[in-house]
Amino acid sequence: MVPASRLNPPAKRVAILTGTTASGKTAAALEFCRRHREIEIVNADSLLVFRGFDIGTAKPSVEELAEIPHHLIDIRDPDELYTAGDFVRDCEAALADVHSRGKRALIVGGTGFYLKAMLYGLWDAPKAPPELRKKLESRSNQELYDELFAVDEEAALRITRNDRYRLIRAAETMATTGKTPTALEAEASARPAIKGLSLFVTDREPEALKARIAARTDAMIAAGFLDEVSRLLKEFPGVRPFDSVGYAEAVAYLEGRPPEGRRVAEGIAGLKDEIRLATHQLAKRQRTFFKGQFKSRPGSPAGCGGERSPDLKFFRLDEDRGKLVDALEEIYG
DSSP: OOOGGGSOOOSSOEEEEEESTTSSHHHHHHHHHHHOTTEEEEEOOTTTTBTTOOGGGTOOOHHHHHHSOEESSSOBOTTSOOOHHHHHHHHHHHHHHHHHTTOEEEEEOOOHHHHHHHHHOOOOOOOOOHHHHHHHHTSOHHHHHHHHHHHOHHHHTTSOTTOHHHHHHHHHHHHHHSSOHHHHHHHSOOSOSSOSEEEEEEEOOHHHHHHHHHHHHHHHHHTTHHHHHHHHHHHSTTOGGGGSTTHHHHHHHHHTOOOTTSOOOOHHHHHHHHHHHHHHHHHHHHHHHHHHHSSOOTTOOGGGTOTTOTTEEEEETTTOHHHHHHHHHHHHO
16 A cells, blocks of 8 residues: 555645546546646546557647646557556656646546555555466456456446456456455555545536537547557557557457447447447446546545535536636635
């Protein structure tokens, strides 16, 4: 575990703007930062750290990156490992840098494990022996997922069936410690790894979110998403980011095989259907995660997720955009 006591709190209050995919959190952050030029954005999306994974991640454009300073975007090649522990250390350094220059920081992104690491600290499981890793590598994603779901439904709901790395890591953790990932998290320090954080979670009315996901999928394909995936496959075959939603379906389509447990996409229209379905499923998992994971824990501070505490707020952006702006103004205004 990364001890909370080793990490310094940011000098000023910081908001985390997170939420379901396609809810509009990035656009809301950019809009707010345009009115507050002293604010810089710190990325908390696990895919945006990787160079080249651009269209399928809805990475901010070159123009947007030039307009608003961003941190922790394009800092790793796709074949490099980047852990939640790496993120916490890099995030702390980015906050310190921003504040040392008299600026303010807004953390934006929806990777739940990164958020939990920031708010509650990290736990470390022992390194698994090679023979165990070899045994687990022989199992399918579905087998690994079903085994995890049977003993730790909470952890399983945070992992997609395509995320082979995290499925194997969860199995290794249980085999080496005799405890589930959720049990180990409960034993970790309840103090936040980074202090002074407020958590704002965005969502949309289900039909509105469905329409936004469809529009994003169409825009991805029109922008050359398949060309991006083809290029990345040639340069970085088999890397972990290809397990993510959108990329997994595109890789399967290009290779003429179905994603695990799914059908073969028939033409571009079929591929779009697969990506939309996978994205809907991701949004549902995220919604469940955000509502269930940031509740009060023994010893947890008020600003880190007490039951609907003042520093944990939810916003439906189709009707609460003004309220979100007001909440951000309380911190940055």
